Amino acid sequence: MDITNLPIRKINTLFSKKELKPSELYSQIFDNAANSEASLHAHLTLFEDENIKKAKESDSRFDSGTAESLLDGIPIAIKDNINIKGYKTTCSSKMLSNYTSPYDATVIKKLKESQTLFTGKTNLDEFAMGSSTENSAFGLTRNPWNTDFVPGGSSGGSAASVGARSSIAALGSDTGGSIRQPASFCGLVGFKPTYGTVSRYGLIAFASSLDQIGPITKTVDDSRIIFSAISGDDPRDATSIVNNQVDIPSGKSAKIGVIKELMEDGISDEAKNEVNKVTEILKSNGYEVKEISIPIIELAISIYYLIAPAECSANLARFDGVRYGLRVDGNTSYEMMENTRAEGFGKEVKRRILLGTYALSAGYYDEYYGKALQARKEMIDEFTKAFDEVDYLISPTTPTQAFKAGEKTSNPLEMYMSDLCTIPANLAGLPAISIPTGITNENLPLGVQVMSRALSDHSLLNFSEIIEKEIQFNQQPKGWV
Amino acid sequence: MSLQPTIGIETHIELNTNTKMFCRCGVVDTEDPNVSLCPTCLGLPGALPVPNKKAIESITLLALSTGCEITRKGMFHRKNYFYPDLPKNYQISQFDLPVGLNGELEIVIEESTDNIQIERVHMEEDTGKSTHSGSGRIESATSTALDFNRSGVPLVEIVTKPVITSSKQAVAYIEELRQLAIDLNISEGRLEKGNLRFDANISVAPEGSSELGTKVEIKNMNSLRSLERAIDYEIERQTKAVEDGVEIIQETRHWDENKELTSTMRSKEGSADYRYFSDPDLPNMYLSEDFINQVKSTMPQLPKKQREELVDTGLSLKQANILSKSDVWIKSLYFKVHKQTKDSEASFNWITGELQGQMRKSNIEKLPDWFSYEYLSEIIELIKNSKISFTSAKVILSELLNTDSTPNEVAEQKNLFQENDTDKISEMIVQILEENQDVVERIKTGEDKLVGFLVGLVMKQSNGSVNPGMAKELLLKKIED
């Protein structure tokens, strides 16, 4: 039995029955990481020493029957834009290559309370800006299914880590698809919760109104367990909300909509086929499935690439060499700040800062940022209308399967298009999940995305679990365990 | 051509909350740098702002007390500019939806009042403090030391409409605003500590002209003296420029306290585009009816109303204004003494003149416990009934500030009661006239001044217990006889 392939609930049962020790699981996980790291580069840091000690503590809790949490002793990888006290948090940027966080993010505090083990920090596109994990100042991450291909991004390190079984699950962050797209490319479940249900305190911001932390896991239930552990209103995050879940049907009375605009040109046949496969199964199980049009989705990328860069241009202004991180000297304070930013940020980050600065500039605000805000409101309205008709919206997660490393690096616009299907959920603040459903001709996984109304996360997970059971994906990349 | 100056003033008031605006760090008053810091007010990556409710109450109170319309759905904006002591390189402020709009404040100059129109009242956070070495300016400093204790301290900014026409009005406006903030208990109001800092926008235009002249901003003054002199200097400079046909440049100038002149800081061409946009970390701020009513219920008596009450007691507006800008205990002392004596003039003079003067001279900060307001009433009554002289009254007051005694006891002990028995005084006078025949002769030949000499002898012989007026009257009568 490959213990690293088991779902969390099953592992916990084995721990409780004393058929498996947390330290044994951790040792296997660490071996997997050691085995795959050179080929995949999923992690920027691996925490070994302290974890051996922590795993032993977990052992004794299960020995004495005092372990209370489902996550006790479960090794989880953390995207390196989430602060863990006393560890480096680099955002895969030269700017923060030597930055050690003096505090824990709220999600980390919660996971520590759940006695989770942190396997290490995972690679990402610099400051979470990208869709391939190629924009990392510390080198790219590769797809565990085929190392010629990208794992997706920006949470590509987290997805590759879970894919190669170097961790049982991982935390990612999702601003325009950064959890769901790599989950789809790596054959995993990726869940972006309703905006505000998981505290952003301690997540290094890319675009504050869009960022949301969520899990990348092998199963829907694993995502559910982690979501339950990390969600909740946080007095340190003014945008966090009380997680008052609304119940919507997940059984056969649930109504399903297929988003028309995400089944048209620009979407590969393979991706469409996965959606059709799922809807056929649902129909045969008695679900009502219909086509739903959300015309404004056509504008999603345009809206996103005004709002996200605008917010990021201010969020990343604090990296100036004055108080922490990289400092490149200059003759005056201003020259020092300029030199630091010129050297510390990578190309894509600079591109987005410039884009955002321009969009907010006097004389352009109304034309660009102001219009984007207006369109975002309209998008929220169109989704609200759609959810008057159906309970769940289905679409591909990504327009295509994973692409080859280097294939899109010279064409940012093409790269941006790979987030076409995922961006709307961020703009509208909705919960959205990618579920692995199939394997393409090139033996790469592909997923399907399901969205539902705000604060129906648990219903969405329940419904996704039904799809998961019907599809029986059950595949994993070979050669890493 | 006669030129008319127009002035608008922006004032920053530092609130007296226990904690900072967006974090829980204490607001400290210390020279030790960087002792009250946390990830949020230091702008560490991933830290988030959470508004301070007390600060919102304070600004709402100020807005209500100046008759502003309250913006029910307010918003925080990011004001973007780079400066080493601004940790995030943006300041959280308010832009188009400030807490208060369109208010007014009554000011007093001598015996008349004016209403100063207020454009807006908004909330923002303070920056840290920079100390530039080698030069006072960042552009040429060899090094800059930073203290972030002040970073994130709540500030209220109050902006007047361009309605002020003289430095006198400007000073009266700041005095009134300061007193209002103190009475509302929202700020310590200490100018020497920089609790109030002001910028003045000044322009001159031909009298009767409907258009304002080119405005020049003088930044960052914190004393009334600077404000008055800087405005006078700038009006003179601009008037001369217009008369000489020299163009006035729209710019920001700095008031040099030592040289007593203003000099260019930056011109409009180099001025920043702050790229304001709504802060995505802070949800809209809804000020509910209940909240506003609750804040209203804490409103103390305002200075304007206080002045009205004081004028009703018989004081002039100028006197009422002086009292309304005095410490609370002085105001209440006045009302108590006035209630007993019904003499507004004497009550005002004794309290604001002799009592405060003696306390200042002897470095007494508060009245001794034994000192009852009734003592002042007694002293005023004793003078009025000619029981003691004004000089004796001063002696008595001084004694009462140092010993637990009553005015009557002191007068008794020191033998300060005036002799009002004419027979006894006449006896004494006859004796003195006999002993000073030569003086009497000289008085008879017209040397009137010498009467004073004789009065002095009477006072001396009676140990000051004779009413000098009465002594003089009797002396003259006897000499004539």
Ligand SMILES: [Zn+2]
């Ligand atoms: Zn703080």
